[in-house]
Amino acid sequence: MSDVNLSPLWLSFQTAAIATVIVFIVGVLLARFLARNEFYGKSIIEAILLLPLVLPPTVVGFGLLYVFGKNGFLGRFLLDYFDFQVVFSWYAVIIAAVVVSFPLMYQSAAAAFKNYDPNIENAAYTMGASKWKVFWTISFPLAWPGLLAGLVLSFARALGEFGATLMLAGYIPNVTDTIPLAIYFAVESGNMEMATFWVVIIVALGFSAILWLNWWSKRNMMRYAERRKSK
Amino acid sequence: MLTVDIQKTLTHFELNVDFTVSKDEIIVLFGPSGSGKTTILNCIVGLTKATSGFIQLNNRTLFDAKKVNLPIQQRKIGYLFQDYALFPHLSVWKNIAYGMKTESFAKQLMKELRIDHLADQFPNAISGGEKQRVAIARALATEPDLLLLDEPFSALDDATRERSHEELMRLHKLWEIPVILVTHSHAEAEKLGSRILYLDEGTIR
Known part of the structure; x- marks a missing residue:
């Protein structure tokens, strides 16, 4: 085991981290917007955002190939005009991770923004605060426990992504071989020792994420408890 | 008017x-x-x-x-919501200071409403009547019309x-x-x- 190639570990962490940053920014802004605005067709948009959560990753991968594949409408465009190929690249790993982890971030953020009285924000508006000021000083700090939970969940999900990644990015050593792919191909080639090594690492990571998450949500549930009781 | x-x-x-x-x-x-x-x-x-x-x-x-x-x-316009809608993560003083025009007027209001000793407390630690007075002070501190x-x-x-x-x-x-x-x-x-x-x-x- 001394000659183990650690590339899957770095690649997984790197792609999961980038994917999580993207998912966090988009998820938080979108969830805040949808939590405070009612319009026709909102439920359909929310359903589409959450769809990757219930679909098999292969279906998500198929959809992504349809979009980003060499003959997909976006893939074709990028290839023709920018000479840029998405499939079988490092970017494909990130795109797959973003799509599968987005629903977890969105769901946590939406719940977090619905978890406090919207009049708290309205009170700030009446005091003359701009939308951005209210977002940064009121909405974000009040939703933060839920947002952080979503962040950890989506990072763990991005780290463990397999199906969609395999379909869009394939298995190219040192380019797209994340830990889950490394496990699969280690087993395929009968290298059980290598597979076990990666399995232990990914189980340890997932386990600590959930352990921390439970502790964190228990701690934060008590945070403004008195306020709720007195209501 | x-x-x-x-x-x-x-x-x-x-x-x-x-x-x-x-x-x-x-x-x-x-x-x-x-x-x-x-x-x-x-x-x-x-x-x-x-x-x-x-x-x-x-x-x-x-x-x-x-x-x-x-x-x-x-x-x-100062608006006192039914459940006061105080900012639960900010101290009483920071609640009042959030939209205040001048610090001296905000402090005068707190004295007037007998909440100046609560400045460092958080909304979940004060009584219903105190919350209401904080909410009034917070609304008036913006010097509304x-x-x-x-x-x-x-x-x-x-x-x-x-x-x-x-x-x-x-x-x-x-x-x-x-x-x-x-x-x-x-x-x-x-x-x-x-x-x-x-x-x-x-x-x-």
Whole structure:
């Protein structure tokens, strides 16, 4: 085991981290917007955002190939005009991770923004605060426990992504071989020792994420408890 | 001086009200639940939009269905929400300082309302009556041209409510601005109101 190639570990962490940053920014802004605005067709948009959560990753991968594949409408465009190929690249790993982890971030953020009285924000508006000021000083700090939970969940999900990644990015050593792919191909080639090594690492990571998450949500549930009781 | 003449289509009825409030008045909006009281306050402050009509405050047009809909931030209206809507993650002082015009006036208000010793406390650690006084101080610290109170006494015990009534009348004499008070209680309406507007299914009787 001394000659183990650690590339899957770095690649997984790197792609999961980038994917999580993207998912966090988009998820938080979108969830805040949808939590405070009612319009026709909102439920359909929310359903589409959450769809990757219930679909098999292969279906998500198929959809992504349809979009980003060499003959997909976006893939074709990028290839023709920018000479840029998405499939079988490092970017494909990130795109797959973003799509599968987005629903977890969105769901946590939406719940977090619905978890406090919207009049708290309205009170700030009446005091003359701009939308951005209210977002940064009121909405974000009040939703933060839920947002952080979503962040950890989506990072763990991005780290463990397999199906969609395999379909869009394939298995190219040192380019797209994340830990889950490394496990699969280690087993395929009968290298059980290598597979076990990666399995232990990914189980340890997932386990600590959930352990921390439970502790964190228990701690934060008590945070403004008195306020709720007195209501 | 506040002039309100607005119409709004609601689920069960048409809201149609027309009234004025001068700066030495506390106008009480009185009526059963769902008669449109809070909707009127929300239209005045700018949280909801009336279908037609206009709202004017001291020669400023806040809303005119034809051309004007001033953002909430620019209306200069203090709003006391039913559950006070204090910022739970900020201390009492930071709540009050959030929108204050001047620090000295905010501190004077805290003394006046006997909450200056609570400055470093958080909203979940103070009593209902104290929360209400913090919310009033927070609204007045912005030096508004109008104060809206949405059932501010309903969550208080009898003794605290009595004291809050006195306090409101004293404050109103001190800082003369028009006040609109929404309440369910007839006794409260009689006691505090310069005039009472009886609201029934969206119209003033």
